[in-house]
Amino acid sequence: MEAVYTHGVWVAEALQTETRRYEDFWLFATHLGDPKAAFLLVFPLAFYLHRRSGVAVLWVSALSEWLNLVFKWILFGQRPYWWIGESQLFVKNAPKVEQFQSSCETGPGSPSGHAMVTGAVWWVVVSALASFLHSRTGSKVLAAIPYLFYTLLLVVVGLSRIFILAHFPHQVIGGTITGVILGVLLNRTVPESRHLWFFLCSSMALLFGALLMYAGLENLGIDLSWSISLAKRWCLKSEWVRLETAPFSSLNRDAGSLLGLGLAQYWKPGGWDLPWIPRTLCLALASMALFHISRFPLPTVPALLFYSLFFLKYTIVPQVVMVVVPGFVHLLTAKPKKD
Template sequence: MIQWLQQFNEASVPFILWVQANFQSDGMTAIMRFFSFLGTEYFFLLAMPFIYWTLSKRWGVMTALALVFSSYAAGFIKWTFNIPRPPSPPVQRLWRETSPGFVSGHATTAMGVWGTLAALVRRGWFWVLVGTIIFFIGFSRIYLGVHYPSDVIGGWITGFVVAVVLLWTAPALEPVVRSWNALVMLAAALAFSLLLLVIFPIDPESPGWPNGSAVQLTGLLFGLLAGLVWDVKSLHFQVDGPWVKRILRFLAGLFILALFYIGPKLLLDALPLQNDLAIQAIRYLRYALVGFVASGLAPWLFQKLSLA
């Protein structure tokens, strides 16, 4: 399969060059960068909390899980096949990337997250909007010279599978998990996240274990689930209320989230750590804190401030 993909990728280089030769301009590059931004960690740090804190808890939980699992699936495939990105030159690289190319993480998360949300919203106009976003995020990766068409198509397929599996399994598992006590829930969440971390492929370019991207995702997953345990057993956070409260809730939550996102990173950069395992452990805790703040600590704060 790898040999076939590499042959297909080599044959598709002229198509990438044609796209860049016929569509490239400063304005188009800015537009394509915007669509690629819609698939980045920074965008989802804004979008996921907004959905969970102001629109719908169910939508927020499902899209957050779709983000984690689609990103994990894309990374797992990337490091398993380790297929390089388009050669530069002749292709112009207009976006910085360092990981392998197949599959496109942007295309995977676009299909996984936006597809899951569209299935929950169930509005025709939203399906059209989501389809447009998914297409242009994928196209932007080709335009920016960081992916072959096969990377994007593979990402769309992977994200679709993640969305379908999540939408099918979550409703069946939810009542079972809710019947557990809090300690069992937390233990299961931690064990599941660590299992995903252990089985993730090793980055051949970076010595040591575990893979940094897997550490971030599994830490985020545990933090999200831990916060949800708190909510299910005690907080019972509600998103209803006037929009003035919802916006204030979102702004206050973003401030807290930024503190826990930036603060541990500054601490990690300042510590003279040489042990890779210690660095990765702190990274896991950092992303676990971010997830816990989003799903647990911030909703608790909203209740204390009478914003929920």
């Protein structure tokens, strides 16, 4: 793998050198491809446009990110920003590359979670949009436009991950291909009207399944915290290494969101049938609420408290989008019944 990693470093250097003036664009693209954006941005947008698609986005987000975590624990992929220093291959010929705050993720690098989750989640959105356009217009050309956008998005997000030294090119390609496959497969089995017990079991299966796997690998003498120590050692600024990017954070996000999805459908099966204007208001209110929820600071010590609150935070997200905000808007806009 040494030759593959070395080639990847030079690709990243060339990308940074040739596109440095587009730095803000690449940073925006990497934030757009962040797995948490699927939960906080794509999910509410898709849900208020089409309920089934919104549920599918949340379902696919959770499962694809969880599988990405499992793959990372198995594949032990390096990340460029620490491998450059760790390999000792560039002492005399150091590449002219720069780290960014988004570079310093603490999990293993293969496959790219941004590419994998983006590929899976946005497949749900574009396939639904393409079907809608084709059913309304009968035009295959119009129906193809969402897929062109999808391809462009995958390319841009993938390049952004290489640009900021978060991933090597082969990790981005592997994540993208895996994500597209997962999007196609998982979109066929969306639990739109399953019982709360199903979501509770699914949530606990993700949580304890990963913990059992972690414990089993640790008992075999495999140190799964190796990437965290490398991140702390080679990240340019210590404050860029955040607990929010740790593998267990993504695990709690996935498990919490599935439990929240089950609770939301339990509280209000079928949801509210709102016209377009109230749904637009729902999107605006939910976006503001999720913005503040995502920015709410959590104590990082002890770590168990942080992970517990992180789980709770993402359990709340579906409640806000599917129950609280639509219920509030329904009360505001419902016409009073005549006697």
